[in-house]
Amino acid sequence: MLKIIRHSLCAAAVAGSAASAAAPMTLQDYLALDGRQPDRRIAYGAAPSQFVELFKPQGMGPFPVVVLIHGGCWTVQFGGIRQMRNMASDLAAQGIAVWNVEYRRHDEAGGGYPGMYQDVAQAVDLLKQEAQASQLDLGRVVAVGHSAGGHLAQWAASRHRLPSWSPAWVKDPLPIPSVISLGGLADLRLQASLIKSSCERDTGQLAGKPSAQRPDVFLDTSPAEMLPARIHTVLIHGEHDNVSPLSTGEAYAQRARAAGDTATVLMLPGGSHYDEVAATSPSWKIVSAEIRKALGLK
Incomplete structure (x- = not known):
């Protein structure tokens, strides 16, 4: 039986007593999120959305790294990288470097399939070039993604399983041993x-159109079809997440475990789809603790 860890409100030491009092965050609350400016902005392509933001802690590294991938239903409509600065600022204050990834979404020129996946792959692998100069410890990396970004974070950590015919395939991608999906939508088929219903997105917008050479469009786009990836996946969902409910994480974890991978499912008491990514939310104590755990930090 799949074990689901429910952080109950009686365990106030984890979530804080404010968890029972705070109202779940709304989409408008999420869109208002922001943080400090990044220390560096690094382009990995010529398109306006092909860049990453680096948030560095104070002091000397090497620093553990969070690869942070925003959501927004794979569209430009719902913000994205600016809202993730809220998390990034807090993590940097904890001594963790953040690699905040922007990418071309399905409604941008060159986005969708395969451009969106190629962007994420390039952005992640750029870490290998920047690690020494920016004092980043590539032995301590975790991918963290929200909503649509949960799909892309899980894909990024699993892409060593890509078939060689995929346009997003590369030799020796950056190893990412664990991934934290915050309200993710990673099983594109299921x-x-x-x-x-949640995002008004069709399979063709996210995975491309089938062809004689590529009859199953999920094989190189859906992390669920790339199992076993030999990674650990933590799937976190707010109690009141109506975009990607807890059952979504449960279903993915069951598939991962059946394939031989390890997976943990967590519920955020009182949390919505947007509390999952807000350092100002009571849910942040749970989320940040899981990030620190994945990086081997106390």
Whole structure:
């Protein structure tokens, strides 16, 4: 039986007593999130959305790294990288470097399939070039993604499993041993109807169109089809997440475990789809603790 860790409100030491009093965050609350400016902005392509933001802690490294990938239903409509600065600022204050990834979404020129996946791959692998100069410890890396970014974070950590015919395939991608999905939507086949109802996105917009050479469009786009990836996946969902409910994480974890991978499912008491990414939310104590755990920090 799948074990689900429910951080109950009686365990106030984890979530804080404010968890029972704070109202779940709304989309408007999420869109208002922001943080400090990054220390560096690094382009990995010529398109306006092909860049990463580096948030560095004070002091001397090497620093553990969070690869942070925003959501927003794979569209430019719902913000993204600016809202992730809220998390990034707090993590940098904890001594953790953050690699905040922007990418071309399905409604941008060159986005969708395969451009969106190629962008994420390039952005992640750029870490290998920047690690020494920016004092980044590539032995301590975790991918963290929210919503659509949960899909892309899980994909990024699993892409060593890509078939060689995929346009996003590269030799020796950066190893990422664990991934934290915050309200993720990573099983594009199983969750097609949920993605349609929650995000108004069709499979073709995210995974491309089938062809004689590529009859199954999920094989190089859906992390669920790339199992076993030999990574550990933590799937975190707010109690009141109606975009990607807890059952979504449960279903993915069952598939991962059946394939031989390890997976943990956590519920954020009182949290919505947006509390999952806000350092100002009571849920942040749980989320940040999982990030620190994945990086081997106390």
